[in-house]
Amino acid sequence: MERENMVKSVSRALDIITLVSLKKGGLGVTEIANQIDINKSSVYRILSTLVQYGYIEQDSETGRYKLGYKFLEISSKLLESIDLRAEARPYLQELENLTNEVIHLVVYDQGEVVYIEKLEGNETLRMHSKVGKRAPMHCTSVGKAILAYLPTNVVVDILERKGMPMHTDKTISTKEELLQELVQIRKNGYAMDLEENEYGITCIAVPIFDHLGKVIAAASISGPTMRMTDERLSHLKSQMISMGNRISKRLGFESRIS
Numbered sequence: 001m002e003r004e005n006m007v008k009s010v011s012r013a014l015d016i017i018t019l020v021s022l023k024k025g026g027l028g029v030t031e032i033a034n035q036i037d038i039n040k041s042s043v044y045r046i047l048s049t050l051v052q053y054g055y056i057e058q059d060s061e062t063g064r065y066k067l068g069y070k071f072l073e074i075s076s077k078l079l080e081s082i083d084l085r086a087e088a089r090p091y092l093q094e095l096e097n098l099t100n101e102v103i104h105l106v107v108y109d110q111g112e113v114v115y116i117e118k119l120e121g122n123e124t125l126r127m128h129s130k131v132g133k134r135a136p137m138h139c140t141s142v143g144k145a146i147l148a149y150l151p152t153n154v155v156v157d158i159l160e161r162k163g164m165p166m167h168t169d170k171t172i173s174t175k176e177e178l179l180q181e182l183v184q185i186r187k188n189g190y191a192m193d194l195e196e197n198e199y200g201i202t203c204i205a206v207p208i209f210d211h212l213g214k215v216i217a218a219a220s221i222s223g224p225t226m227r228m229t230d231e232r233l234s235h236l237k238s239q240m241i242s243m244g245n246r247i248s249k250r251l252g253f254e255s256r257i258s
Helices: 002-021 029-036 040-052 070-081 084-099 141-147 152-162 175-188 230-250
Strands: 056-058 065-067 102-109 112-119 191-194 201-209 215-224
Touching: 002 029, 002 040, 002 056, 002 065, 029 040, 040 056, 084 102, 084 112, 084 215, 084 230, 102 141, 112 141, 141 175, 141 191, 141 201, 141 215, 152 175, 191 215, 201 230, 215 230
Parallel strands: none
Antiparallel strands: 056 065, 102 112, 102 215, 191 201, 201 215
């Protein structure tokens, strides 16, 4: 019976926390009691305990209760512990199973992308990419997916420092043309590499955002151009955007790409 009462108290405390979190200006004891059908004395006792531990605080002027800074402390620890590769892997595997193509996960570092995950798929495809290898941003779908969400001055600085070497005759080689494409990528929510990095290989990529809304990574599907037809790419776009959204959400980002 004691255990049952304890579980009930915890359940009520969580209900109160949820209720308080929904009201920016906080709630009073009576309002809480009315909304979750608990008597005021019980609500007050639970609130007092939550205040004691920092999960709830009381506004000294209004007397209303609102979320305490303890939640901020806990959430920051959670965010610090999030492992991008581990969080993304189930979604990358899902995409690999669906397409049988090569799947990449990269992070942005010092004006380049670094491959941190590569799933090979079941189809035969020879690519230069491998985990730990760096690649340019201007001619890869993952690089362009990240560039599109960086400030323009940062993009220009990267292009000026790294240059825009031609990897194939389809590589975008002027800053103006690339900046125009980045605008389109932001509108579409995905980026393409149409044999711009390697001949015979077409890629589609989406950006991945952290809890602050900052672009930190990108994921892509790569396949031979003969398999990556316009029809197939059109079908893959929505799946890629959905995957990018889901990974970003796991990192604490409120989705804005659709």
